[in-house]
Amino acid sequence: MTQQYRSRKEIYRKKPKKKNWLFFLPIIVLFIVGSGYVINSLLSDLNPEHKDAYAHTPLKLSSERKQAKRSLLKELADKQWQESKNYSTDEQTFFVDNLKHEDSLGLLFSHFPKDNAPDIVTGKQVSENYSKSLTRVYYNFSSYIWNEKKKSYDQTESNSGEASFIRSDTKKMPTTTDFFPSNEELMRCHFLIQQEILNRSKDGNTIIDEVLNLAPFKTGDLVVNKVNDVGIEVTLSQPIGDVSMVMLPWAEFSHYLNSSFVSKQYFPEHKNKQVALTFDDGPRPETTEKLLKILKEEDVPATFFVLGSQAEAYPNVLKEIIEDGHTIGNHSYDHKNLTQLTPDAIKTQMHSTDKTVYKATGLLPKYIRPPYGAMKESIAKTLDQPLIHWNVDTEDWKKGSSEKIVKTVNDQLEDGSVILLHDIHENSVDAVRPIIQSLKKQGYEFTTVDTIFKGPKSHTQYFGGSREINEF
Template identity: 35%
Template sequence: MHKKNHSRITRNSRREKNKHNITKKIVLTSIAGLSLILICGGVYATYAIQHNPKQESQAEDISQYEHKEHALLEKIRTSQKHDELESTEQEKTDKNIQTLIYEPLTTEAIPQLPKINSELTTLIEAAHKESSKETPIKLVGHIKRIKVNEQLVGYQPILDTYTWNQEKNEWSEKTELGKQPAFVNQKTKQPLTLQDIFISEANALAVQQVIEQKLLSESPDGNAIIDGILNMPSISLAETAFTYYSDKISLTLAENSSGKTEITLPYKEIAGYVDPQFIDTASIKDVVPEPLDPNKKYISLTFDDGPNPDTTPRLLDILKEKGVTATFFMLGQNVVKHEALVKRVAEEGHEVASHSYSHPQLTSVDAQRVTEEVQNTDKAIYHAIGKLPTDFRPPYGAVNKEVATIIGKPIIQWSVDSQDWQSHNAEAIIKRIDETAYNDTIILMHDIHPETVDAVSTVIDHLRNDGYEILPSKELLGKKAKPLHMYYGSKDERPVQ
């Protein structure tokens, strides 16, 4: 009995041991399998992570951005390093916006620098407000040096904005300029002034004439506004605001009947009245008249006091036949009576100029009377031909500084007096001119006298036989005559005292 029990216990023990061994094998096998799964899964996960197209693209994008950002900054800094205007860099980063400001080292060369910096700051602040905070942006503020010529240099604030384009993986660029460059006279080291450009009050008055004509020409009805235009204050060298360009200039106007507050004049329209040191000379290259040939003889025929319906038409016929152009200094009171005749004078290529309205001695009347004599003639001639007269001959040649300032036009005197007003004799007129004519001079005659007209054909023939080329006075003077100056010939210019 005892033996049986022992045998049964032994079998049970073996059975339990076998079960334990089987369980152990199962566990070990499971652990091994799980480990293999984990290892394989890790390998696969690592492979998947390393070879995920989306993540690969993102990583590549980051790499391209960093590379192109570095290249852009290198380009910006290299450009500034080689710029004519030496500067120092100030850098600031606000989230995705990096701002680089380049400040000039030689600040004393730019007297307007505080104003330029203020404008640059405004550009940068506006760009900050308009920019997306999610997109990388580079703001580069700097000052560009603009060399017009040796005498004039400009400085302009510039803002370059570089924005990262995620889709194209590249930087886009936009440039904003300050309103206007600030120009500096290199001789004085001071801001450019109208005095620099126009040189003198005389030239400023000449420019005023151009302004008046331009305002009238651009008006749908010049006659309706002419009084206001002729009475508008003249530009001031010290006070008139202006915007400079290398080929033109914009001037602020006083209140006037045209309603315009600013006018822009290409230098080619005022070529004789600007200092070429301060402009692009190419802008006036084709309009500056060639100087008279020093090897030739020149003379000008001028006629006062007309037009006269009995004598002026016959004179015009003679001049046309001879191929001569002349200058007619007309009285306003005759212009209003004979507008068609004035128009013919202009259409046939002669210069229509002013000789006052009623022929008083201007130095013996008050300023108001002088103004009326000048303006009434201006209006009469404008009404007849659509243009204001640009030259003036004072009755009796009488003029002083005050009168000349009111007139506001070049004063065209004479150097050869035919004395036709005294002799009233054709032969005497011819003889007088033959004996007194000389090179580069202006001859005084009157187209209201029949005897003068009788003499003209012979006068022209004699002058040509003596080698003279006959020109209107404006051409003789090179189209550069200016107010406050008197002209007796192309080589005899005198300031009015």
């Protein structure tokens, strides 16, 4: 008796949260025995939306079921009482005969069929810190479902399969403004959301125009539906074609979100001596194919800023670029100086190229490189993708020797450089292997534009190296 009392106190001290169910358990049992109205009244606490959307037990139980439930509750109560001593502090046992969706435990609702909910669920909730503000929650649980034929409960052992994420402070599901504190943050990654909408569609080609013309979302346009290991799933207030829900993967969005909600694994330590290769004006099969082979042999990623007109003519080369793990950017449709065009003409240049690349690869160009590097603020603010310029200009278009190109790169090189080359010239392609080998020898690592600029943002110009970033 004394020992049991002591162990109970110990549990209270270590895991104060458990106090709730331990305390209420006898009362719940008594209520069920006494009236059978407990579940009824608890359910009325749920708002009607949750009542419909999630599984729940029937309001009135048969007398056989009530009796079976009573003895099951008693049996489970004793069992839990003993077992709970053994759990470490980051695990909490739980015992519920009614789940509320508002609770962190309520996330369990989604695991049961709506028409056959368990009367009782017991188990363990395993929590761990995911990021500064998020807790990752995983469940191992037993559910007890009434079997009308056998007049007894069937017990099923399960786990939640997929972890859920809740705010560490409120224990509630995070909201859109937790991740995107203002509309500004949403605007900066609008181009990535556009891609995710297309990914969700059965046939993105049917909604591509609508997606390209979408104004940036406001925080009120997106409602967080769930958060898991993959990312944040949001519901769109206005469906776009067949898409009403979109997943924003951590891997893609980590740099655009409130960082206290993002796991450290998405912010790797900065490495010194990183460079990115970029190739403009293609694709041109004769030279681009040769380049792709070299990049594959050297295991080096690159970004290809393609022209819409060339992309239209050679969609298979675009496909190859993506299959080899490289990135595609938009270099306008036919190499016009954008600062000399009307807003409508600029839009046509960019969107026609976006569409061509999407049609060939299923991906929108991730960045824009304006022809001749010509850009001004009023135009930058109308373009969806980040603007990627360069800091190392090889001037390979002057058709100098490969040796000269390699020398120019070495002369201008610094950490975080973006190197400009053209995959339409033989001499440029011939210079690529010597450039790679020379830089590797100096300890440089070839990486992506994404890594160099840590998630480049819309309405912003990037150059590379020590050149300043220019945000509009």
